[in-house]
Amino acid sequence: MLQAHTAPATTPPPPLHVRGPAPASCETRRPAAQPDSWQVPRQARHDCFICKLRQSWLVSDPFSRHGAHPAEPLKARQVIKRGGALFKVGDPFTSLYAVHTGQFKTSTLTPDGRTQVTGFHIAGELLGLDGIGSGMHSCDATALEDAQVCSLSHEELNRMLTGSPMLQRQFWQIMSDQIVHDQHVMFWLGNLKAEERVASFLINLSRRLQGIGHSASALVLRMSRQEIGSYLGLTLETVSRGFSKLHQQRVLEVKERDVRILDRDRLVQMGCRA
Amino acid sequence: MLQAHTAPATTPPPPLHVRGPAPASCETRRPAAQPDSWQVPRQARHDCFICKLRQSWLVSDPFSRHGAHPAEPLKARQVIKRGGALFKVGDPFTSLYAVHTGQFKTSTLTPDGRTQVTGFHIAGELLGLDGIGSGMHSCDATALEDAQVCSLSHEELNRMLTGSPMLQRQFWQIMSDQIVHDQHVMFWLGNLKAEERVASFLINLSRRLQGIGHSASALVLRMSRQEIGSYLGLTLETVSRGFSKLHQQRVLEVKERDVRILDRDRLVQMGCRA
DNA sequence: CGCGTCCTTGAACCTTTTCAATTCAGGTGG
């Protein structure tokens, strides 16, 4: 172990695939060195997992092999346009991705040709875990709005995890969390009525958005009723009725895709089968 | 590499915590050296993941650090009686388990006090993945019949995975597969009608049982209609009706918990929303 | 043999889907 300290030149600083109004860099090596302001442009502060992973890898690894792969951590940031695909079913698994800005949906094509939404992913969350095992992706990842993603190649991931048990553990945590989250969704689908599912969905989304610095009560849905319905196992009409009913009951204020949570407690209660 | 040929005695044959009619040993160091026959006693040949993991760790690790922890690999095999719990919600995560013989269900307690079945686990499959991340289990694991499990302590797991990228990969595969499987279940719950869910469930279970050497067409359900219903998001009555209807259509032959698949093609077709 | 548990089946009721009509917002082209 601890070889290759000699090679700061695995490759010349690669051309960043970054366009559009992006914050200067994904890598905040010294958070303290930056004024807080730049981090919250308009969207929210970012908690891109891959950026954090690289960062903690850089600062925490006791064997300090940073020098070994200096160029790589900065490699990939991709821009995906609204409606564009980050990857598709059957694509070989080459990288893990983290949403840097924007939102994604993951979906699969059902045997009879319709699409089934399997998840929504906001900034900071990982994409592509499904492909690690089989070596190819088992779902499509589609941008719900113009988005940026960071990627971590298979090789780099292996290298980082092999070198650091701590990161390994952190990574398992992610996968384990995903499993637990899926179990929640399965609970929704199996046990809750339409309105309750909608409530659960909103609470969950709101919490996650809050986690990355958004308002806990005012949210803008980036996905259609159709997509929400597919995710929740409901028709778009039923989702719409759910929103309307929650609006009537003064739990929400809904105008198209703008949602304001008026009575959070009651919303939580509904989602838990009160 | 490939040392330790010397040591059929990593340790004196440890006191296996095994009672009942169990195959001689969990560890089949040289599959070829054994006659095929003993592997299929009545239950099925076993493919206990942890046993295989240990085995491949022993033979494949290029750095051969076996000597370091000679006693541990053979440690634990537990017996759990029908209805007994392997672990419960909130238990600290100490080990990963693999079903050696028998079947388990995993379940969570819903907020309103009922239990929700989140999965069934047959011989060879892992249990406890949900706890890796948070450090405590997020579900109960209950034996559906008298069962044996192998366990792999947190520490040992870490050591094995840290030492062997290959095993690491194999392990991710497991977790990733779990995620993919959950997505299938979510698809069932969200898109299929009662009868189709039952069909999917049977096909899935049948395939897995076939994978460990059982008949593809004749299966004995170890779980109640209630539990199947909970898993599929249906009431027990609806599950029962599903079975009955499939029986009427000559796709199945159902007698209580004995199920015989008569028309596998049609069953598959139904489960895929034909 | 009798009891309890699990399974099956029927009928009424309720939720959700399906089908259909209408409105609204945003984008395009005249």
Place this chain on the structure above:
DNA sequence: CCACCTGAATTGAAAAGGTTCAAGGACGCG
């Protein structure tokens, strides 16, 4: 700039599918 078009959301009414309630039957165990 406005008319028009398209896609998305809302809402209503009828139909289908599941649940709930209820009763009866099969099996295993003491």
